[in-house]
Amino acid sequence: MEETQSPSSDYSPSLLTPTTTTVIPSDLQHRLQYLLNSRPEWWSYAIFWRASPDSSSPNRSPVLSWGDGHFRGAKSIKPHSTTTTNLLFGDLDDELDDPSEGSIDGSFTDVEWFYMVSLTRSFAHMDGSPGNAFASRSMAQQSGRAKARRGRKPGNNNGKATPINHVEAERQRREKLNHWFYALRAAVPNVSRMDKASLLSDAITYINQLKSRVEELEGDERREAKRVKREAEERASVNGGGGVDEEVEVEVEVRVMGGDAMVHVQSRNAGHPPAKLMGALRDMELHVQHASVSSVKELMLQDVVVRVPNNVDGNSLRAALLKRLY
Known part of the structure; x- marks a missing residue:
């Protein structure tokens, strides 16, 4: 087996003496x-x-x-x-x-x-x-x-x-x-090259894309919640503040964005509307990503973000929800 030697610890008296007559460097x-x-x-x-x-x-x-x-x-x-x-x-x-x-x-x-x-x-x-x-x-x-x-x-x-x-x-x-x-x-879903530097760069790009997607969905949710709240307040003001319009039963709006769907449900605050909506989504085997519930006077406002298959459109999802909520 080959010996690995180092002058830091293994040397003999002849090591410092050159074997031939040469000029020893100074540095x-x-x-x-x-x-x-x-x-x-x-x-x-x-x-x-x-x-x-x-x-x-x-x-x-x-x-x-x-x-x-x-x-x-x-x-x-x-x-x-x-x-x-x-x-x-x-x-x-x-x-x-x-x-x-x-x-x-x-x-x-x-x-x-x-x-x-x-x-x-x-x-x-x-x-x-x-x-x-x-x-x-x-x-x-x-x-x-x-x-x-x-x-x-x-x-x-x-x-x-x-x-x-x-x-x-x-x-x-x-x-x-x-x-x-x-x-x-x-x-990381898409890796350009298999070296470490490229892998880290691809991971950073993917994380930034996810952060942008989350910020976009959160912004849409906030805008939708403000719009619904404003419409509910205007409707209550038109009715003179004496209660909710008797004709209001259940209103369902669905917006599909890629693999996610934003569901807005407006109904009377009676009979546990959140439980009914969650039960309908469970029966449809839709995974809930985010949900928020608010009450304005006698109205119940619900906003839910769910994961949906790629071949599902907003109209068919809305019809299926209305069928289960009534």
């Missing part, structure tokens, strides 16, 4: 690249841990934190050399732009995740391999995977999460995000 990033490329064995990445005083420590002992790094990748996959910024943000841009790379199932390798979560790590005095090597001013070497298997269990690290636990937590988080994207893809 840190190029020195890390030179260190990776000058070794005969394959190293996946190099990390420089920078020492700085720990302000939270009473004696201000030094703490090691991320200084810089260079990632080359595992030898078993296509080699590529990249800086930390490109690894974190460049691949993400490709994932959003390229449908093949940015599909819902896309993910990074374990080595890439281990390298990226190292940006958040820090090592105190005698903490981990970097902390021990820095405190003893001596080199430490680790090779193969047996060392990792003999490491401490997560429950015995005094609350400090190891990098491999960070990688596993990140993998679980990405799996949960993938499940959410699958659910979102099932809820």
